[in-house]
Amino acid sequence: MTARSELTRERRASRFGRSASNRTKKSVSSRIKGDERASWGFLSPWLAGLLLITIVPMGASLWLSFSDYNLLQPPSWVGLENYQRLLEDPRLHNALEVTFRYVAISVPLQLALSLGLAVLLNQGMRGIPLYRSAFYLPSLLGGSVAVAVLWRQMFGHEGLVNQTLALFGIEHGSWIADPSTALGTLVTLNVWTFGAPMIIFLAALRQIPAMYYEAAAVDGASRFRQFGSITLPLLTPIIFFNLVLQVIGAFQAFTQAFVISGGSGGPSDSTMFYTLYLYQQGFRNFDMGYAAAMAWLLLALVGVFTAINFLLSRYWVFYND
Amino acid sequence: MTKSSARTATTRIGKHIVLIAVGILMLYPLLWMVASSLRPDEEIFHQAGLFVGEPRLSNYQDGWSALGQPFSHYIWNSLIVALGCIVGNLVSCSMAAYAFARLEFRNKAAFFAIMLMTIMLPIHVVIVPQYILFSQFGWTNTFIPLILPKILATDAFFIFLMVQFIRGLPRELDEAARIDGAGHVRTFLRIILPLMTPALATTAIFTFIWTWNDFFSQLIYLTDPDVYTVPVALRSFVDSASSSSWGQLFAMSVVSLLPVFVVFLIGQRYLVRGIATTGIK
Numbered sequence: 001m002t003a004r005s006e007l008t009r010e011r012r013a014s015r016f017g018r019s020a021s022n023r024t025k026k027s028v029s030s031r032i033k034g035d036e037r038a039s040w041g042f043l044s045p046w047l048a049g050l051l052l053i054t055i056v057p058m059g060a061s062l063w064l065s066f067s068d069y070n071l072l073q074p075p076s077w078v079g080l081e082n083y084q085r086l087l088e089d090p091r092l093h094n095a096l097e098v099t100f101r102y103v104a105i106s107v108p109l110q111l112a113l114s115l116g117l118a119v120l121l122n123q124g125m126r127g128i129p130l131y132r133s134a135f136y137l138p139s140l141l142g143g144s145v146a147v148a149v150l151w152r153q154m155f156g157h158e159g160l161v162n163q164t165l166a167l168f169g170i171e172h173g174s175w176i177a178d179p180s181t182a183l184g185t186l187v188t189l190n191v192w193t194f195g196a197p198m199i200i201f202l203a204a205l206r207q208i209p210a211m212y213y214e215a216a217a218v219d220g221a222s223r224f225r226q227f228g229s230i231t232l233p234l235l236t237p238i239i240f241f242n243l244v245l246q247v248i249g250a251f252q253a254f255t256q257a258f259v260i261s262g263g264s265g266g267p268s269d270s271t272m273f274y275t276l277y278l279y280q281q282g283f284r285n286f287d288m289g290y291a292a293a294m295a296w297l298l299l300a301l302v303g304v305f306t307a308i309n310f311l312l313s314r315y316w317v318f319y320n321d
Numbered sequence: 322m323t324k325s326s327a328r329t330a331t332t333r334i335g336k337h338i339v340l341i342a343v344g345i346l347m348l349y350p351l352l353w354m355v356a357s358s359l360r361p362d363e364e365i366f367h368q369a370g371l372f373v374g375e376p377r378l379s380n381y382q383d384g385w386s387a388l389g390q391p392f393s394h395y396i397w398n399s400l401i402v403a404l405g406c407i408v409g410n411l412v413s414c415s416m417a418a419y420a421f422a423r424l425e426f427r428n429k430a431a432f433f434a435i436m437l438m439t440i441m442l443p444i445h446v447v448i449v450p451q452y453i454l455f456s457q458f459g460w461t462n463t464f465i466p467l468i469l470p471k472i473l474a475t476d477a478f479f480i481f482l483m484v485q486f487i488r489g490l491p492r493e494l495d496e497a498a499r500i501d502g503a504g505h506v507r508t509f510l511r512i513i514l515p516l517m518t519p520a521l522a523t524t525a526i527f528t529f530i531w532t533w534n535d536f537f538s539q540l541i542y543l544t545d546p547d548v549y550t551v552p553v554a555l556r557s558f559v560d561s562a563s564s565s566s567w568g569q570l571f572a573m574s575v576v577s578l579l580p581v582f583v584v585f586l587i588g589q590r591y592l593v594r595g596i597a598t599t600g601i602k
Contacts, residue, residue, distance in 0.1 A: 034505075035424045035425045035426060035505075036425075036426050036427065038420075038424060038504075038505040038506075039420045039424040039425075039426035039429075040426070041505075042416045042417065042419050042420035042424065042505070042509070043416070043417055043420045043426075043432075044416075045412070045413035045416060045417065045472065045473050045474050046413060046414075046416070046417035046436070046473065046474035046480065048473050049413070049470060049472075049473025049474050049475045050435070050439070050475075052473065053447065053451065053469075053470045053473055053475045054439060054442070054447060054475065056450075057447040057449075057450040057451045057454065058446060058447055058450075060450035060453070060454075061446060061447060061449055061450045064449060064450060064453075069453075071453065071456070117340070117343065120336055120339065120340060121340070123336070125333065125336060125337065125340075127337075131340050131344060132593070133585075133589060134344040134347060134348055135343070135344065135347060136589075136592075136593070137347075137348070137351075137582075137585060138347055138348075138351075140530055140581055140585055140592075141351070141534075141578055141581060141582075143534045143536075144533075144534040144536075144552065144577065144578060144581070145534075145536055145551075145552040145555045145556050145559075145574075145577070146555060146573075146574035146575070146577045146578045147574075147578070149555065149559055149570060149571070149574050150350055150351075150354050150571075150574060151350075152559070153365075153567060153571075154350060158366040158367075159366075160350065160353055160369055163366070163367070163368075163369040164369050167369070192347065196596055199593055199596045200596060203596075248441055248443075251443070252443050252444075252445065254536070254537050255534075255536040255537065255552075258536070258540075258556075259536075259556060259559060262559070262560065263560075275445055275537075278445055279537075279540075279541075282448075282449050282452075283452070283541055288449055288453065291449050292449045292450070294445075295443075295445045295446045295447075295448070295449060296446065298443055298445055298446065299442075299443060299446045302441070302443060306441070
């Protein structure tokens with residue numbers, strides 16, 4: 001399911017293809033020639049997109065990151081100046097810190113919750129489809145402006161959260177206007193969308209053969225022991241898969257911070273996500289060169305974190321095949 | 322014996338209580354928003370409950386016309402974008418998927434790897450030059466920058482999804498069609514496409530929801546209120562809203578969530594299957 005296992009499968013498949021081609025050499029080689037032409041036809045929209053929407057803009061973005069460009073005057077080469085600014089810009093450092101904290105807190109919480117509920121749901125109870133739907137729906141809505149609007153009210157001064165707390169006699173100011181709690185409201189919103197990884201966990205749990213548990217039960221292993229020795233090890237590839245996806249996604253969070261802070265990343269930059277700062281530099285100040293440099297730093301960060309995840313996975317991910 | 326069965330019954334009930342509690346916690350904010358949209362403004366900030374004594378639709382009526390254009394205008398714009406993206410994704414991704422799943426060509430493994438890598442590529446890396454390029458063409462404040470990338474299959478997620486699906490189809494079917502003299506185009510159109518409707522449905526549903534919710538690119542490309550889509554219009558509503566128009570804001574938020582909710586109810590099966598096989602959100 002991961003990109004890597006997908007690639008090895010691909011390699012294996014093409015090896016089989018080759019051994020088959022030895023048997024019926026002639027017909028297959030002529031067919032492959034026909035395949036070749038048809039392939040480029042079928043691939044042409046994707047290839048055009050790869051070139052025009054991805055590769056060329058990436059190249060342009062790299063070049064822009066060494067330039068000063070505000071859309072009005074032609075771009076001028078400034079060498080490493082933008083990257084130097086990255087090193088010295090305190091607001092950027094703050095944005096990095098905010099984003100790191102957001103990723104480091106919300107992703108583990110979300111994964112723990114989704115795994116826990118998937119395990120709970122997988123025990124053959126009644127009403128699973130209903131629970132599953134209820135837990136999954138927020139994942140589909142969580143990225144919308146409307147839900148961000150709702151969050152903005154909920155955690156505001158007289159919002160739903162404070163109204164509820166008031167029932168217990170607790171008084172609290174606005175969670176959004178307070179720099180020490182504003183990021184927390186965004187974390188809750190991300191944790192709220194745990195349904196998508198939960199469904200991936202559920203699908204994976206269904207694939208674990210029941211006989212493993214039966215054998216463990218015969219040997220007298222307790223429920224907890226079974227979870228620790230069977231479920232968890234067999235799920236590690238999926239945990240890893242979800243971890244990689246959620247980390248990449250959380251690094252790019254934008255909409256919620258934008259709507260809840262009114263586009264400012266405030267109060268006092270406490271919800272200034274990296275992408276929000278990039279948006280401000282690129283599309284408010286039209287400092288395109290700096291925004292491009294920021295984009296490349298983002299790519300490098302996401303790449304490094306994904307690589308670290310893959311390296312660390314050797315120590316804890318268990319592949320059963 | 323009775324003791325242990327009583328204990329399993331208790332744990333079973335305990336689990337249901339946990340699940341119900343989480344479910345309520347998850348859905349309460351949404352239900353409360355719907356309830357609040359039917360209340361007068363002053364009650365929104367004093368009513369944590371769901372019960373609405375006298376539901377009134379005035380928030381919906383006033384909210385509908387609170388912006389420069391009636392809200393239906395923005396819904397219409399969003400629908401055009403969503404429809405364009407759905408058609409684009411269905412056509413271009415299925416074509417690419419057929420090539421990857423069934424055809425042999427040079428450097429296939431390398432292209433496949435590149436395709437998988439683009440799934441992980443953050444949009445921010447290309448958005449700056451893309452914006453410059455599209456604005457040079459005069460395409461800002463049109464829907465072209467939003468739809469064209471889909472026509473060119475940049476949502477590689479769906480290519481991957483469809484490749485996985487086509488691989489699961491028996492090869493004998495298209496082999497038979499090939500022996501009967503059908504070319505690749507015919508095999509694709511007549512054999513593969515009809516068989517992959519579940520994957521196409523998943524793609525269409527996800528594309529709809531993602532496009533409907535998408536904010537970043539619509540915010541960047543659509544700056545003229547006439548071409549605002551629902552998310553951008555709603556955002557401008559937030560900025561202009563005072564504390565006295567939260568009811569209207571909630572009402573329009575509910576309206577904007579409704580299509581996603583309906584699609585979720587109809588297409589849940591495809592969504593769950595799509596996520597389970599590829600892990601997309």
